[in-house]
Amino acid sequence: MNIYVLLKKTFDTEDKIVINNGEIDEGDAEFIINPYDEYAVEEAIIQRDKHGGEVTVVTIGDEDSESQLRTALAMGADKAVLINIEDDLEDGDQFTTTKILEAFFEGKEPDLILAGNVAIDEASGQVGPRLAERLDIPYVTTIVGLEMDGETVHIEKDVEGDVEKIEVNLPLLVTCQQGLNEPRYPSLPGIMKAKRKPLEELEIDDLDLEEDELEPKTETVNRFLPAEKSAGRILEGEMDDQVKELISLLKNEAKVL
Amino acid sequence: MNTFLMINLITFIIVTFYGLFLFGKAVATRITYMKLGKKSEFDLALNKRLRDIWFIVFGQSKLLKDKKSGLIHVMMFYGFILVQFGAIDMFVKGLAPGNHLPLGLLYPGFTFFQELVTLTILVAVVWAFYRRYIEKLVRLKRGFYAGIVLLFIGTLMISVLFGNGMLQIWLGEAATWTEPVASVIALGFSWLPPTAAMVLFFIAWWIHTVTILAFLVYIPQSKHAHLIAGPVNVFLSKRIPGKMKTISFDFDEDTDEEEISFGVGKVEDFDQRQMLDFYACVECGRCTSVCPAATTGKMLSPMDIMIKLRDHLNDKGAAVTGKAPWVPAYAFGNKGPNKYAHMEHETAVAEINQINMIGDIITEEELAGCTTCRNCEDACPVMNEHVGQIIDMRRYLVMTEGKMDPEAQRAVMNIERQGNPWGLSKKDRIKWRELDEDVYIPTVKELKKEKQEFEYLFWVSSMGAYDSRSQKIAIAFAKLMNKAGISFAILGNREANSGDTARRIGNEFLFQEIAEKNIKEFEKNEVTKIVTIDPHAYNIFKNEYPDFGFNAEVIHHTQILYDLVMNGKLRPKGRIEHRLTYHDSCYLGRYNDVYDPPREVLKAIPSLELVEMVRTRDNGMCCGAGGGLMWTEETTGNRINVARTEQALEVNPTMISSACPFCLTMLSDGTKAKDVDQEIGTMDVAEILALSVFSSGESVSSKLV
Numbered sequence: 001m002n003i004y005v006l007l008k009k010t011f012d013t014e015d016k017i018v019i020n021n022g023e024i025d026e027g028d029a030e031f032i033i034n035p036y037d038e039y040a041v042e043e044a045i046i047q048r049d050k051h052g053g054e055v056t057v058v059t060i061g062d063e064d065s066e067s068q069l070r071t072a073l074a075m076g077a078d079k080a081v082l083i084n085i086e087d088d089l090e091d092g093d094q095f096t097t098t099k100i101l102e103a104f105f106e107g108k109e110p111d112l113i114l115a116g117n118v119a120i121d122e123a124s125g126q127v128g129p130r131l132a133e134r135l136d137i138p139y140v141t142t143i144v145g146l147e148m149d150g151e152t153v154h155i156e157k158d159v160e161g162d163v164e165k166i167e168v169n170l171p172l173l174v175t176c177q178q179g180l181n182e183p184r185y186p187s188l189p190g191i192m193k194a195k196r197k198p199l200e201e202l203e204i205d206d207l208d209l210e211e212d213e214l215e216p217k218t219e220t221v222n223r224f225l226p227a228e229k230s231a232g233r234i235l236e237g238e239m240d241d242q243v244k245e246l247i248s249l250l251k252n253e254a255k256v257l
Numbered sequence: 258m259n260t261f262l263m264i265n266l267i268t269f270i271i272v273t274f275y276g277l278f279l280f281g282k283a284v285a286t287r288i289t290y291m292k293l294g295k296k297s298e299f300d301l302a303l304n305k306r307l308r309d310i311w312f313i314v315f316g317q318s319k320l321l322k323d324k325k326s327g328l329i330h331v332m333m334f335y336g337f338i339l340v341q342f343g344a345i346d347m348f349v350k351g352l353a354p355g356n357h358l359p360l361g362l363l364y365p366g367f368t369f370f371q372e373l374v375t376l377t378i379l380v381a382v383v384w385a386f387y388r389r390y391i392e393k394l395v396r397l398k399r400g401f402y403a404g405i406v407l408l409f410i411g412t413l414m415i416s417v418l419f420g421n422g423m424l425q426i427w428l429g430e431a432a433t434w435t436e437p438v439a440s441v442i443a444l445g446f447s448w449l450p451p452t453a454a455m456v457l458f459f460i461a462w463w464i465h466t467v468t469i470l471a472f473l474v475y476i477p478q479s480k481h482a483h484l485i486a487g488p489v490n491v492f493l494s495k496r497i498p499g500k501m502k503t504i505s506f507d508f509d510e511d512t513d514e515e516e517i518s519f520g521v522g523k524v525e526d527f528d529q530r531q532m533l534d535f536y537a538c539v540e541c542g543r544c545t546s547v548c549p550a551a552t553t554g555k556m557l558s559p560m561d562i563m564i565k566l567r568d569h570l571n572d573k574g575a576a577v578t579g580k581a582p583w584v585p586a587y588a589f590g591n592k593g594p595n596k597y598a599h600m601e602h603e604t605a606v607a608e609i610n611q612i613n614m615i616g617d618i619i620t621e622e623e624l625a626g627c628t629t630c631r632n633c634e635d636a637c638p639v640m641n642e643h644v645g646q647i648i649d650m651r652r653y654l655v656m657t658e659g660k661m662d663p664e665a666q667r668a669v670m671n672i673e674r675q676g677n678p679w680g681l682s683k684k685d686r687i688k689w690r691e692l693d694e695d696v697y698i699p700t701v702k703e704l705k706k707e708k709q710e711f712e713y714l715f716w717v718s719s720m721g722a723y724d725s726r727s728q729k730i731a732i733a734f735a736k737l738m739n740k741a742g743i744s745f746a747i748l749g750n751r752e753a754n755s756g757d758t759a760r761r762i763g764n765e766f767l768f769q770e771i772a773e774k775n776i777k778e779f780e781k782n783e784v785t786k787i788v789t790i791d792p793h794a795y796n797i798f799k800n801e802y803p804d805f806g807f808n809a810e811v812i813h814h815t816q817i818l819y820d821l822v823m824n825g826k827l828r829p830k831g832r833i834e835h836r837l838t839y840h841d842s843c844y845l846g847r848y849n850d851v852y853d854p855p856r857e858v859l860k861a862i863p864s865l866e867l868v869e870m871v872r873t874r875d876n877g878m879c880c881g882a883g884g885g886l887m888w889t890e891e892t893t894g895n896r897i898n899v900a901r902t903e904q905a906l907e908v909n910p911t912m913i914s915s916a917c918p919f920c921l922t923m924l925s926d927g928t929k930a931k932d933v934d935q936e937i938g939t940m941d942v943a944e945i946l947a948l949s950v951f952s953s954g955e956s957v958s959s960k961l962v
Contacts, residue, residue, distance in 0.1 A: 014671075014680045030674045185666045187659030188506075188766055189517045 001053030002108070003044045005077065006101065006115035006127065009061050009068045010034040013120060022223050033068045036116025039176035042183040043146060044114050045076040051148055053111070054078045060100055062086040066199065073194035074186035080199040088204050093216035094126040100214065101127070102134040103207040110135075112153075113173040117142050125175070132173040140166055142177040265459070266352055269466065276470030279584045283477040284485070286582055287536060290574030297530035302496050309640070314488045319638040322876070323543065326388065330638075332381035333410070336374050340414075343371035344469060347417055350424060351462035365435035368421075372438050375414045382411045396542025403540070406481060409472045413465060418442060420461035426454035477536075478583055486537035487639035493530050494640040499631050499796075499848045501648060502528075503804045504765045520652025520763065523614050524570050531646055535567035537639040544633030544643060547872075549879040549901075550626035554894020557626035559633040559643040562619060566646070569618045572597055576605035615650055624651050625662055628886050628897070629761050630843040630879030648884075651763030665762050668888035673767055676753035677719040678888050687749040689721065689728040696736045700749035701782045711746035713738075713812075714784045716798070718791035719754055720918035726925065727918035730790050733947040734814050740950060741826040743817070745788065751778055755794035760801075762885035769805070776807040786810045788817050790943065792844035792917045793883075799849070813845060815916045815942050819854035822861045822946070831952025832864035833945060835938075835961070838910040839867065840901065840924060841877035842917035855916045855942045862949045864956060868908045878904060880915075880923035887919050902927025912938045912961060914945060938962045 011017065012030040019025065033041070044055040055077040059065050062084060069080035083100055085092070105113075113132075118125040125141070132139035144163065145156030148170075155166040158177045186194070204214065235242040251257045312318045317334060321327035346358045346367075360367050386407050389397045397403065422442025425432070426449055432440035446454065476484055504519055521527055544559040545551045551558045571582045571594040581598035583589045597605045612618065627647045634642055654660045661669070671680030690698040704711055715738070721731035738745055756771035779787075787809050789795050799811035821827040839859060845851045852874045859867050872878045881897030891897065902924055905913045913928070915921045918941070925939040938961035948957065 012674050012680070014675055014682050016682045016684050032674065182663050185655070185659045185661060185669070188519055188656045190659060192517065 001048070001051055001111045003048055003053055003055045004105075004108075004110045004113045005037065005040045005044045005055065005057045005072070006113065006131070007037045007041065007057050007059045007068060007072060008034045008116070008119045008121075009059065009065045010119055010121045017225065019223055019225060024223065031064065031068065033071060034116050034119045034121075036118060036120070036176055036178070038116075038183040039178065039180045040114035040116055041072045041075055041077060042181045043176060044112075045184075046181065047112065047146070047148060048078075049076075056081060058101070058104060059083070060085055060097055069199055070191075070194050071186060073197045073199070074191040075184055076190065077197075079197065082199060082201045083207070084201055084203055088211055089214060091216055091220075092214060093218045094124050094130060095217040096214045097127050098130040098134060100204065100207065100209065101131050103209050104202070105131075105135055106207075109171075110137075111170045111172075112148075113137075113171075115173070115175045117175045117177045128173055128175040135171075135173070137171045137173055138168050139173040139175070140168060141175045143174045144177050144179040146174065146180070262352070262354075269348075269352060272466065272470060276473055279474040280477060283474065283582070283584050286574070286578075286580045286584075287477060287482070289578050289580060290570055290582070291529045291532040291536075293525045293570075293574060293577060294532045295526065295528040297493075297528040298502070299493065299530075300496060305496055306492050306494075309491050309494060310488065313491050313638070313640065317638075319636070319640075322636065325384075326394070326541075329381045329385050329388070332377050333385075336378040336381065337410075339374045340371065340378060342367070343375065343417060344413075344465070346371070347420065347462065347465055350420075351459065351466070354424070355428060365433070369435040369437075372418070372436055375418060376438065378410060379414045382407050382414070396546040398540060398542070402479070405475075405479075406472075409468060409475070412468045413472070416461045416465040416468065420458050420465060422446065423449075423454045423458035423461060427451050427458055474584065480538065480540045482536045483539040483639055486533055487539070490530075490533050490537040491640045493533065495642060495645075497800050498634065499629070499644060500800050501645065501760060503769075504652070506766060506769065517657075518653065519656040519765065520654070521614075521646070521649040522653040522657055524566060524573050526653070527566075527646065527649065531642070531649075532570060534639075534641040534643075534646070535563055535570055537641060538563040538567060539639065540564060541638065543636040543638065544641070547632040547636045547876065547878070549628055549630060549632065549881060549897045553891075553897050553900050555626040555891075556620065556622045556893065558623075559647075562623065562643060562646065563641060565618050566614075568594070569612070569614060572612075573609050576600070576602075576609035579605075615654060619650060621654060621660065624654065625665075625889070627651075627884050628843075628879045628881055629884035631847045632843070632876065632879060635847050635875050648761060648763060652765055653763075655763035656766055661762060662889050664889040665885050668885065669759055669762055669764050669767065672754045672756075672759055672771070677723055678754070678758060679719075679723060681723050683753075684750055686717075686722045686752060687747075689717065689723070689731060690735075690747070692728055693732050693736070696732055697739050698735045699746050701746045701751075702749065704746050711744050713743060713745040713786045713788045713817075714779070714782070715745045715747050716755070716787050716789035716791065716794050717747055717752060718789060718794050718918065720922075721790050722752070724918065724922070726922060727790075730918055730921070730941040730943055733941070734790055734818075734943040737818065737821070737827060737943060737947050737950060741821045743821075748778060748782070753778075755791070755797050757793040757797045758885045758888070760797070761883070772802060772805050772807075776802065776805060779807060779809065784809055786812065788812045788814055790814045790916075790918060790941070792842040792849075793919070796844040796848045813849075813851055813854075813916070815845070815855040815858060816851065818858050818943060818946055822858055827946065827950050829862045829946060829949035830954045831862075831949040832954075832956035833862050833949055833961075834864050834956050834958035835912045836866045836868060836910050837912040837914050837945075838870050838905050838908050839873075839942075840870070840880065840905065840913060840915045840920055841874055842915060842920050843877070843879050843883055845916060846877055847875055855914075858942055858946055859914065862945060865945070865949075868910060870904050870908055872904055880917075880920040882919035882923050887922075896927075896930065898923035898927040899930045902931055906931065906933065906937075910937065912940060912945075914940055914942055916942045936960060 009031050012032050015029045017024060018027060048055050056079045057069055057072040057077045058081045059069055060083045065082055069082055073080055115128040129139050140155050140157055142158045143155050144158045147154040151170050153168050153172055157164040157166055235245055317331050320330045349356055349358060388394050389404055390399060418438050419442060421436060421439035425439060425443035426446060432444060542560050548559050575582055575594045576597035579598055579602055581595040583595050586595060589595045591599055624647055629644050631644055634644060668678040671678050675683045717731050720727040754771055756768040760768035787798055795811055795813045839856060859865055878901050880901050913924050915924060921939055921941055928934040928937050928939060940962050
């Protein structure tokens, strides 16, 4: 079975985002595998261990993305592909990503593609479904359970806290939601083995793509940080006075009444 | 008669040599097993070792922590050493009747003394039986084999007294006050003809002889191996208690990854000294009876870890070396570990390798339960080091298999990324000092810019920097240092994690990365003295960083506060009208023997009444946060922190104090769980001292924090 994982490198969840001249300053931020993609990597390994085959992890990024790919290899993926766009593309959006991935999958016969439900940086959640559309295969988003039985796949999908059970056939693309599994911690022998696993590096030329084909369809107009949260207030005094004060604050200050 | 004595002598010699041979074989077999293990590190430190032997072996100091059982053991221990001379005397009497040990005029005194010793041992045997089978002390096992030693010793004692009585009748000796018991027995049986007495004497004599030899053979193959392994183990014990072994991660490129393993995944991965622990274990249960995990219903029992590993080593040793651990082998057939020794070598090895030490013998759940508090080690009369073994096995799970509790994993990954277990931004580490702008808390960098020097590096720790409750401790302590004119600096955002959590969880690789980085930072800033409010950081900097080439004077905040109060630089003025009990942090107390400085500081505060819990100082129970368990949820049994809080409540305090931010969090949660947090405050020693020092002399009796 050919299993592919779409992986994105993101800021660590707790890293501070700093904006300089309208651009996000990466400074000395820590980068991690997008947490939802981590579920995808884990699930890919689980399914391969059960049903055989090979797990290939694909990312689009720069030289430094190798670190996240190596982590996925250390967890147990078999191969990794880095599509390095550092020198070729200035800007890109979900369209760009989908287009590159579509080109990457050309001629390949994936049985199962796993991606994160969203990436925690821009949280668009588009790449998975759009890629499936382009590849003309079915997709299920926000899955929290996956059982394969021959060509049939039984899926549990998270729908706002409820679970929807879906049966679908391979080939298939799924996006993974929290609760699907508990991603493993790479063992040291795993980390050492990962150093020798194949990591293929491609550029857009290798995919027969031209820069102008990849022009983003969207434009970023502005980037700004949310206003700082001010501390909460605790009202004091008699209960009646507190209620009065609360109502007046809601009316006059917060203007919600 | 001479013919009989001749036959008697020859039989005695044959039986004795056979007994000695079996004893030697059983011991040698176990030594062979231990040789399967890795070589142990050992530094001589003879003084410390001889002192341990003196106090722990001859002074029985650990045993006497349990007064009753300790006394029984003292009676048996010294009784058994002294009674050996009586045994030799007994041999002489049977081999050459009419003779005895050539002690001349002293002999009557000797026999009197021997009877006294014999009776003492008998009292101990009966008392021990009472404690095990009638009082049913929880920590003791109650099977037949658990108490078989009492049968051995009882038989030995009675046979010698009875034999001596018969000897008197046979040889027609008069009753004597120097052998009161034997004389009474002789009087009671005076109606016996001498020949019958002779026969009975030899029966008693042979029972005595055979029992001694049987016991000798039994010793090395049972928990009584502690007679040999115990003292040796005490002598070989770690110089710094609880100090962890360093793993080397240097290996050449050609190493086969499949072969690489870190920590202890199979019994041969233990070092030989650790294996000696297994054989030294007496199954007394003192460890398990004080273990915070075991006593709150977790799956961990330190004693059972020892026993299971010992039995597993016997199985594996038998399979690998082909030597049967239980002798004489014909008496046991294919029972127990002996079956492996009797199998074909390859089959035996294949069969034993089917068993995974971690998983089949020791479960992950047991390993996860340990708070590394070392109460077990402290209680152990033979100085076994349970915690080291548990962490060695955790290291295997975490590093070789990548398995750990998901919550622990999250904490470790957060430390890896942001240098703190919550994963909060490392750029926010310094923010705590904004809590009180009046306190002067410079960073090393700021001082450098002003061309100023500092004496102490104040290691705030992740708790002090990020945890809102612990930040107050850091502020109070900094304020006290300001007041006393101590020159100090913090690393600010350059401070990372001490690595204690990573190391105790089993991630030695991450710990060493962290340690190297920290040491670089220390060296860059020429740090020679470190003071910290975190006992875990204190312990690891003081005792474990030297292995990586960093040596500084490391001080806990209660130690420096003690000095400052004693030399008058800090004067507690405000009266604190509270009844307070102090909880010992494991890493301060049991790991580093710091018991008095925090107490003395508290005693220096006017009006403050200090009361001790039942379990205090070296037997103080853990709060439940050590060994990385601060970051995981307790799902089985009762909560450790609640159990400890209940112990504190027993002495009716109005305040509970501690000198560790982890302990304080646990106890404060404990008071909430017991619904007494409205009445009983929980505060760090530094905070209480600050309250008194910065008071204008008034008294405080209201509820604090």
